[in-house]
Amino acid sequence: MLLDWAYVAIFAIVGAGMVSLPFAIIALLSPRSSYPHKRETYESGMQPIGQAWAQFNVRYYLFSLVFVVFEVEVIYLYPWAVVARSLGPSAFYSIVIFLVILTLGLVYAWRKGALEWA
Amino acid sequence: MPWYVEALRAVVGTIVIFSAVAVVAAMFGVLLERKVSGWIQSRIGPTHVGPRGLLQTLADTIKLLQKEHVVPGNADPAIFASAVVIVPLAALLDYVVVPFGTTRWGPLVFRDLNIGVLYFAATSSLIVVGILMAGWGSNNKYALLGGLRSAAQMVSYEIPIGLVLITVALLAGSLSTVTIVTVQSHLWFIASQPVSFLIFLAAATAEVNRAPFDLVEAESELVAGYFSEYTGMRFALFQLGEYGEMFAMAALAVTLFLGGWHGPVLPSVVWFLIKLYALIFVFMWVRWTFPRFRIDQLLNFSWKFLIPLALLNLVVTAFFVMVVRR
Numbered sequence: 001m002l003l004d005w006a007y008v009a010i011f012a013i014v015g016a017g018m019v020s021l022p023f024a025i026i027a028l029l030s031p032r033s034s035y036p037h038k039r040e041t042y043e044s045g046m047q048p049i050g051q052a053w054a055q056f057n058v059r060y061y062l063f064s065l066v067f068v069v070f071e072v073e074v075i076y077l078y079p080w081a082v083v084a085r086s087l088g089p090s091a092f093y094s095i096v097i098f099l100v101i102l103t104l105g106l107v108y109a110w111r112k113g114a115l116e117w118a
Numbered sequence: 119m120p121w122y123v124e125a126l127r128a129v130v131g132t133i134v135i136f137s138a139v140a141v142v143a144a145m146f147g148v149l150l151e152r153k154v155s156g157w158i159q160s161r162i163g164p165t166h167v168g169p170r171g172l173l174q175t176l177a178d179t180i181k182l183l184q185k186e187h188v189v190p191g192n193a194d195p196a197i198f199a200s201a202v203v204i205v206p207l208a209a210l211l212d213y214v215v216v217p218f219g220t221t222r223w224g225p226l227v228f229r230d231l232n233i234g235v236l237y238f239a240a241t242s243s244l245i246v247v248g249i250l251m252a253g254w255g256s257n258n259k260y261a262l263l264g265g266l267r268s269a270a271q272m273v274s275y276e277i278p279i280g281l282v283l284i285t286v287a288l289l290a291g292s293l294s295t296v297t298i299v300t301v302q303s304h305l306w307f308i309a310s311q312p313v314s315f316l317i318f319l320a321a322a323t324a325e326v327n328r329a330p331f332d333l334v335e336a337e338s339e340l341v342a343g344y345f346s347e348y349t350g351m352r353f354a355l356f357q358l359g360e361y362g363e364m365f366a367m368a369a370l371a372v373t374l375f376l377g378g379w380h381g382p383v384l385p386s387v388v389w390f391l392i393k394l395y396a397l398i399f400v401f402m403w404v405r406w407t408f409p410r411f412r413i414d415q416l417l418n419f420s421w422k423f424l425i426p427l428a429l430l431n432l433v434v435t436a437f438f439v440m441v442v443r444r
Contacts, residue, residue: 001232003124004229004231004232006124006128007124007128007131007214007228007229008211008214008229008231008237010125010128010129010132011128011131011132011135011211011214011228011229012207012211014128014129014132014133014136015132015136015207015210015211016203016207018132018133018136019136019203019206019207019210019355020203022183022351022354022355023351025183025351026183026187026350026351029183029184030183030184030185030186030187030350031184031186032186033186036191038188039188039189039190039191040190040191041190041191041192041193041256041257041258041347042190042258042260042341042346042347043258043259043260044341048192048258048259051192051257052256052257052258052259052261052262053254053257056262056266058266059270060266060269060270060273060417063270063273063274063417063421064269064273066421067273067274067276067277070277070425071276071277071280074277074280074281074284077280077281077284077432078233078235078236078284078287078293081284081285081287081288081293082287082291082292082293084288084291084436084439084440085288085291085439085440087440088440088441089440089441091440092436092437092440092441095436096433096436099429099432099433103426103429106421106425106426110421110422115417115418115421115422116414117413117414117417117418
């Protein structure tokens with residue numbers, strides 16, 4: 001079990017090294033020159049107006065709230081799915097109750113207009 | 119086994135998988151994309167470099183390696199630079215649990231985690247962190263919009279994928295990808311779960327940001343989306359991340375629904391690759407056939423159609439597995 005995750009850790013660490021490898025080649029090969037216009041932010045060839053780090057409307061934040069609810073639900077369902085076969089009908093009915101409650105939540109969010117992009 | 123043999127195996131496996139994905143998925147994938155799009159639009163596609171244009175992407179990579187990489191003066195240098203590593207790394211982490219085939223000594227997989235499917239769901243959504251970092255770090259309006267759209271897309275399409283994964287895990291009785299493939303030796307899950315397969319394909323297309331769900335980098339409105347400001351090899355690494363993710367999603371679809379490495383006569387790895395490329399072709403076919411969705415249509419499609427459908431499908435499957443077939 002721990003060995004499995006040691007493998008994953010090695011994969012991530014060695015992988016990060018391999019992804020960074022091209023940068024070593026870039027450092028050797030690529031030309032370097034700099035002047036003010038080159039370092040300007042691209043904005044369709046115009047002088048950029050202001051910064052992108054301004055106030056903006058994150059329209060999907062209601063979606064992400066509903067997402068948190070559903071994602072937690074999905075996490076609960078994973079262990080259930082593994083043992084479901086050995087549990088039988090009673091477990092099925094209880095999970096249906098669980099899902100119905102969540103579906104009611106989805107219907108509520110839908111009716112309240114949380115799922116509209118506006 | 120002594121620990122250093124295990125460590126050496128892990129390192130060698132990582133290097134093999136990374137190089138294979140970079141060549142088979144990214145380089146060949148880009149070439150295939152150009153050839154398929156050319157074919158669908160009655161063009162020829164690349165022909166000049168190598169026999170029938172086969173070495174085109176290699177030439178492009180060499181060209182990109184020699185390009186200067188420009189960091190915009192307004193960007194946040196730390197976030198801007200680290201996003202380039204995170205996106206391809208997140209895409210490649212998926213391959214830990216993909217079973218490529220089987221040999222006399224056991225299945226050909228980097229590590230058969232007992233929660234493989236859950237692990238895949240977790241790492242495949244990690245890519246959005248890199249995309250958001252790239253969008254925010256560039257301090258470019260187009261890039262920021264692309265990053266935010268990507269997040270909106272991810273929160274919507276993660277749930278149908280999760281529900282489909284649970285449905286398959288329910289049928290197989292396990293979360294290990296190797297077990298899921300073994301269970302399908304007689305009947306592929308596409309036969310018993312056609313609806314799940316279609317939901318998975320649609321959600322996977324959205325999750326890897328490909329047309330008709332490619333709002334993240336909609337060229338006609340956002341220039342290049344979240345990687346507008348990236349030049350040279352950094353641009354190529356984002357491409358590696360995207361194609362790596364697409365191939366990972368297709369590989370998972372093969373594993374879950376198309377029986378993984380199972381098939382007659384030919385070696386198991388060949389069967390896996392045939393199914394993989396068939397699905398990749400479907401992805402490309404869809405991309406060059408359908409126009410792009412609007413963002414509200416995209417979110418509606420997930421929340422008001424795919425999620426209820428996936429929930430219903432899960433309940434019906436659970437009913438058959440737990441009540442009828444007992």
